[in-house]
Amino acid sequence: MYKQQQFIQVFEYQTLYKGNVYNNVRFEAKYFDALLKLNELHGGKYFNPVYNGIRFNSYVGVLQVGDLVIEVLPKIDGYTSQKSQWHNVLIEMLQVTQELQVNQIGETNVEQQSIHLLDIYFDWFLREVETLIHKGLIKQYYKETKNSLALKGKLEFAGHICKNLVHQERFYTSHQVYDKNHLIHQILSLALSVVERFSKGTYRYGNCKSVQLNFPEVETILADENTFKQVTYNRKNDSYKKVLELARLIILNYAPNVIFGAENMLALLFDMNELWESYVLIKLQQQAKGWIVKGQESKLFWEGKTIRPDIVLQNKATKIQFIIDTKWKNYTYDSISINDLRQIYVYNEFWNAKEGILLYPSPNETKIVITGKYARNNYIGKIGLVTVLDSKGKLNANVGRDIISFFD
Template sequence: MSKLNALHNDCYFDLRYNGVKFKNYVGVFQVDDLTIEILPKIDSQEKDKKLWHDVLISMLKVTKKLNVQKVGNANVSKQNLHLLDIYFDWFLDEVEKLIHLGLIKQYNRETGNVKALKGKLEFAGHLRKNLIHKERFYTTHQVYNKDHLIHQILGYALAIIENFSKGSSIYSRCKSVQLDFPEVKQVSIDHRTFSRLKLNRKTSAYKTALEIARFIILQYAPNIKHGQESMIALLFDMNSLWEEFILNRIKYSARKSEDHIEVYGQRSKRFWQNVTIRPDIVVRKNEKITIIDTKWKNIGSSKPSTQDLRQMFVYNEYWDSSESILLYPTPDQSNAPNFSSYKNIEHSCGIGKLNIINDGKLNLEVGNEIIDWIKDR
């Protein structure tokens, strides 16, 4: 765990004596057969583990980081099903669909000894390898088969799932998929490998499978080992997830609203030289602009930090906004923003507290509440 954290600039957690203090990342990571799930929480009630497990899955679904329909709601509702299992199930679904449709073949270059001269003769290799075997030719030639980069990526992801799902139902399903999957060469895969992929009309069906494979492979840490143990981590920055969720819900509510409301996310303006500033969400209703900055923490009765207030002041100035909102989650009833004006300045900043739980599940109508806050001003 220490090596994994160091590899990512110690952003996941702090290691303490006989303990771990997690930071603002949520998700799951597995070391050998030990699986640790980190859930988002804004209260201290231990009894709400399943609630926050479901909240995390729902947030990932809304922000398109997870397609729960591909896995099936019956599987997602199981309390003992980890986020890692959901991604594995989703990937296996996609690969099974590709096998059913028919896996594509591609031309690729192959270098080696053949019994007939074809392609380009590699003289140096031919002299080195075939000094005795005069009947062979060492050539580089094109072959048309299923052993190409796309299938090598999918095969690598299947091998990771096989390694991390032993002893579960996913393991037997993975082995079954591997039997129907063609044998491909084992290659080294990193983020540069995915940048070389160019999908076309023929390979467009592979898009979703490759996106999940990218997520699984790049989070796999085969170089971090203790003995024979390897590690995989699927972790999300909760601040970013909270921001994307709120942006998605406000956009959804704005589209249904009869008022003309425009919603933008992460719009940049130059601040100083090449430095830019970007508020999380900008809402425009007619000529009125409201800036929203999301913070995933239970602020309670505390005041926002001076740095946050200064940040909102700058946003108001640069976007000609009359008001801005610091938006926090709360385990209690939602509270509309309580605005306070900056001294001798026309614009103001409010603290909004939003309860995202309704009837024991994630409240998908929070966008309506925020739109109502803005319309009532």
């Protein structure tokens, strides 16, 4: 009999204290200790330990420790809202940035507030595997080295002498095998075992076991980043790309039995600063008609070191360029960093840009709050606010058009 999953929702920068009750769930010492170990495993980046508690930072998403699921949601300070609202905002933002393809699992499931991000990703993965099974799983050649009663392939002399000194009727050989027991399927099998482990006691467990039953028996492996680098794609296995991306996400974020005890743990978290930057970039690319929109463009700065603004805009007609540096944090005049202003100046210089903008999220307004001129070169620096939510409290779908209005 498996324990029913427990569920806590928190906002970024919120603190959970050991022993306190949240959403009718007690944050027990075993969860606190496990999360400290999990955070340590990931370089301490997910949250900051405080006395008898943990304070989340800019990472949003979901963590699972044993039977406890913690969903960390984004939020703009000063905006009163339901957690369910920001749950939907996060899912939609992940969908737009291609971190999540909600249409693969059905919109109706997403609308249920009992469905959290791990549910969505696990269901998506299982559906992708099911689709591959129905289409027919591919076979590949791989090298197999083992003892056999017949001389087949290449005789491995060193291994043969070592292993068959007594059993001279056997041959230790290497030969090519063509079947479904290859690296790609071994990776998928490992990911299925992780999903099974985290689905016990949920509606998904039976579905996962059904998929595993229809999946071929393959060699059990341990996987890390290098394992995924060994996979090469061709026309035959190109259909596996998406499911392998999901498997990679599941496997590399899984931390079983970390040092201290028996709690299975998995963290599927996204840096909200990077997610906001990606969302703004994609919306600009979709909605900035008459503009060339570039992201991740870097230039050499000093001795092999480069600089990279978040977004570069170029007007197709005038060829004038503008710089955008996105900031996912609450704007106040005192919060303006001199380092951020220096960055805008340098970006203007290296990209020969007319002006640069520090772009902050806002709960309810889109406007330029400050326009200033640098003391040299007449470069212009602006501070802009763009509303994240529309009048109905949903994610602002027109954020790209709103930002372009700053340059008219």
